[in-house]
Amino acid sequence: MTARGRLVVYVGPMFAGKSAHLIAAAKREADVLALKPGFDTRDGSELVSRDGSHLAAVSANAWPADAGRYNHIVLDEGQFWVSPHYSGDIVQDILNARLRGASVTVGGLDTDYRRIPFDVMTRLMDEADEVIVLTARCHICGKPAAWTAKSHETGQLLETGDQELYEARCDAHWSLPDGP
Numbered sequence: 001m002t003a004r005g006r007l008v009v010y011v012g013p014m015f016a017g018k019s020a021h022l023i024a025a026a027k028r029e030a031d032v033l034a035l036k037p038g039f040d041t042r043d044g045s046e047l048v049s050r051d052g053s054h055l056a057a058v059s060a061n062a063w064p065a066d067a068g069r070y071n072h073i074v075l076d077e078g079q080f081w082v083s084p085h086y087s088g089d090i091v092q093d094i095l096n097a098r099l100r101g102a103s104v105t106v107g108g109l110d111t112d113y114r115r116i117p118f119d120v121m122t123r124l125m126d127e128a129d130e131v132i133v134l135t136a137r138c139h140i141c142g143k144p145a146a147w148t149a150k151s152h153e154t155g156q157l158l159e160t161g162d163q164e165l166y167e168a169r170c171d172a173h174w175s176l177p178d179g180p
């Protein structure tokens with residue numbers, strides 16, 4: 001019988017180095033399938049970290065038919081792997097991959113800009129063999145930041161963006177966005 005693979009989850013706010021860790025983990029393996037969510041059309045077919053590292057990745061809206069050929073699967077932006085942007089249950093798909101022996105590494109936001117957990121990430125953290133919690137530096141004071149703040153309310157919970165829309169913030173400097 002094949003041994004169960006390991007599920008490792010990197011979480012934290014934006015700018016915390018989740019993508020950097022994910023890319024580094026993938027580069028340590030020989031037989032890797034890197035996946036990025038179809039919802040995130042930034043950076044073409046690559047996982048990209050703000051530290052400059054990058055890795056070729058397959059954009060997916062459903063679990064790839066050939067994923068069974070790989071011993072290590074990495075997925076970034078776990079919060080985006082949900083309906084209607086993903087067809088199926090990503091948590092179950094990952095658990096099935098782990099059952100057949102694949103190691104799976106996932107990066108994603110544990111909470112949204114309102115500090116409310118992303119349900120899919122909570123489920124993955126509950127199932128994980130290891131959860132690595134990262135922090136960024138607060139945009140205001142430079143202290144460790146566990147939260148992401150949004151500059152203005154757009155009414156969209158899932159919205160790709162960078163520093164024009166989001167900042168890492170510590171407890172003292174986090175606030176809800178202005179607007180309706």
Ligand SMILES: Nc1ncnc2c1ncn2[C@@H]1O[C@H](COP(=O)(O)OP(=O)(O)O)[C@@H](O)[C@H]1O
Binds near residue numbers: 012016017021048168
């Ligand atoms: N506020 C910040 N705190 C920490 N790192 C930051 C910040 N803003 C930019 N960076 C840069 O971002 C890099 C991490 O980026 P990235 O891997 O894309 O993070 P994540 O995937 O968690 O958003 C850091 O190595 C650093 O160079």
Ligand SMILES: Cc1cn([C@H]2C[C@H](O)[C@@H](COP(=O)(O)O)O2)c(=O)[nH]c1=O
Binds near residue numbers: 013108111148
């Ligand atoms: C807080 C928050 C973020 N997003 C989006 C913004 C970015 O496109 C990604 C996070 O990217 P990173 O690699 O972690 O920097 O998620 C969102 O859709 N909703 C949110 O609440």
